[in-house]
Amino acid sequence: MITVHEEIADKKRFMKLLLLGDEQESMILRYLSRGRLFVMNDGGKAVAVCVVTDEGNGTLEIKNIAVSPESQRLGYGRKMISFIENRFSGSFRRLIVGTGDSPLTVPFYESCGFVRSGVIKNFFIDNYDHPIIEAGVQLCDMICFEKELPERYGTVSKGFTEI
Numbered sequence: 001m002i003t004v005h006e007e008i009a010d011k012k013r014f015m016k017l018l019l020l021g022d023e024q025e026s027m028i029l030r031y032l033s034r035g036r037l038f039v040m041n042d043g044g045k046a047v048a049v050c051v052v053t054d055e056g057n058g059t060l061e062i063k064n065i066a067v068s069p070e071s072q073r074l075g076y077g078r079k080m081i082s083f084i085e086n087r088f089s090g091s092f093r094r095l096i097v098g099t100g101d102s103p104l105t106v107p108f109y110e111s112c113g114f115v116r117s118g119v120i121k122n123f124f125i126d127n128y129d130h131p132i133i134e135a136g137v138q139l140c141d142m143i144c145f146e147k148e149l150p151e152r153y154g155t156v157s158k159g160f161t162e163i
């Protein structure tokens with residue numbers, strides 16, 4: 001069974017997974033305490049994590065999303081996005097996320113219905129203490145995506161249970 005829970009007691013316990021989504025721990029620590037961390041389990045094993053923050057004006061930001069390497073491309077990432085949309089529609093109007101210009105992540109957000117909303121030039125150069133290499137290319141600019149959240153989410157089962 002796939003379940004999702006919000007981790008409150010010990011968020012740093014999931015640092016190994018969080019580092020897949022954001023490879024510099026000091027950057028994760030900037031948002032982890034004010035962020036809400038959701039953990040998806042399948043068969044009792046943590047397969048995915050997501051941290052979201054309230055950015056004001058009805059905007060919720062995905063600061064980190066990661067699926068364990070052996071569980072990638074099995075639909076857990078998309079399910080996690082569905083969970084966040086389901087959980088926060090009604091309370092927030094807009095879901096935003098920023099990512100490197102990478103063939104590993106841009107198609108993921110596009111396939112989840114996000115649209116490009118802007119670019120932050122040199123974000124990965126200016127904010128990280130080492131070059132971030134993805135798919136053999138150094139990340140430089142941050143590509144910003146957004147998705148409108150419906151006022152109310154459908155009641156159709158999305159394949160997971162919140163516990």
Ligand SMILES: CC(C)(COP(=O)(O)OP(=O)(O)OC[C@H]1O[C@@H](n2cnc3c(N)ncnc32)[C@H](O)[C@@H]1OP(=O)(O)O)[C@@H](O)C(=O)NCCC(=O)NCCS
Nearest residue numbers: 020021066067072073074075076077078099104107108111
């Ligand atoms: C990016 C990530 C969260 C996606 O989660 P996932 O569970 O692997 O993705 P899903 O199986 O839900 O994929 C949904 C769709 O996204 C697209 N997609 C996902 N990964 C992709 C990849 N590596 N290349 C191209 N398209 C991809 C596909 O359209 C896919 O549908 P399909 O498998 O039917 O073709 C996951 O790969 C991950 O944790 N990567 C490392 C951490 C990371 O980069 N996090 C994001 C930081 S911005």
